[in-house]
Amino acid sequence: MQEMKSHYEDLIIKTEIAERLASLGTIAAGLAHEIKNPLVSIKTLAELLPERFEDPEFRTHFTNIAITEIDRIECIVSDLLDFAKSSEPRFEPLDLNRFLDSIILMLSSQLTKRRIIVLKRLPEDLPIIYADHSQIKQVLLNLFINSMEAMPDGGEITVEVIRDDGVPDDEKVIIRIKDTGYGIKDDDKIHLFKPFFTTKGSGTGLGLSICKRIIEKHNGEIEIESDYNNGTAVSFKLHVRKQ
Ligand SMILES: Nc1ncnc2c1ncn2[C@@H]1O[C@H](COP(=O)(O)OP(=O)(O)OP(=O)(O)O)[C@@H](O)[C@H]1O
Numbered sequence: 001m002q003e004m005k006s007h008y009e010d011l012i013i014k015t016e017i018a019e020r021l022a023s024l025g026t027i028a029a030g031l032a033h034e035i036k037n038p039l040v041s042i043k044t045l046a047e048l049l050p051e052r053f054e055d056p057e058f059r060t061h062f063t064n065i066a067i068t069e070i071d072r073i074e075c076i077v078s079d080l081l082d083f084a085k086s087s088e089p090r091f092e093p094l095d096l097n098r099f100l101d102s103i104i105l106m107l108s109s110q111l112t113k114r115r116i117i118v119l120k121r122l123p124e125d126l127p128i129i130y131a132d133h134s135q136i137k138q139v140l141l142n143l144f145i146n147s148m149e150a151m152p153d154g155g156e157i158t159v160e161v162i163r164d165d166g167v168p169d170d171e172k173v174i175i176r177i178k179d180t181g182y183g184i185k186d187d188d189k190i191h192l193f194k195p196f197f198t199t200k201g202s203g204t205g206l207g208l209s210i211c212k213r214i215i216e217k218h219n220g221e222i223e224i225e226s227d228y229n230n231g232t233a234v235s236f237k238l239h240v241r242k243q
């Protein structure tokens, strides 16, 4: 029995290593591609600089482009570091109602500016859950920001929490962020959780893969439903008690 168990554990470890290596490959390929583009534009301009140095318009152009592109690389690297950190969650009691309010408050000026209304639907008897505050905040911010970016002309975000007490002694909550944005094309749906998958000019494409990683570390699940041109709903399930 002991032998079988250790063989099984061995298998799990090997699978985990294989998965880590595979995602490391995807990350390295994506990172190389993402960083190469800004580097090429900086290099092209830098090569032209000696002969165009006296041209003030070129110098201004060079400075602007160089700073923007360097900012972009900095952003990619810092997102990647967050992704690589992958620290174990610190499970602490969390009051979802107040937590959601603080996140909505944090985004309020952006929401107003973008003419986005947030509706909150929570059950009255919502239990305190156990989760890592800063990690769940990161998940919610990523999801809110994706929804905001999907509604350039304004719209509605509905945040809903549903109790799921289907399994005795293992109550869960489902948190759902739904928007009325431009939605996701069917062809893109299988790529959403892949690191560096983005359809945005300025996105790094790490947001959803970070969310998935965090939710899985909480032994939860995350899924996305979307209707192209009509809106998107991202739901994640968390155990109320640490599992
Ligand atoms: N709410 C949403 N509505 C429409 N499309 C979405 C939504 N959320 C995610 N997507 C699609 O999934 C892609 C990946 O999302 P993800 O958050 O991982 O990266 P990103 O937003 O492009 O960049 P980053 O989050 O790193 O700034 C997006 O580029 C977009 O195409």
Ligand SMILES: [Mg+2]
Pocket (backbone or CB within 6 Å): 142, 145, 146, 203, 207, 208
């Ligand atoms: Mg995003």
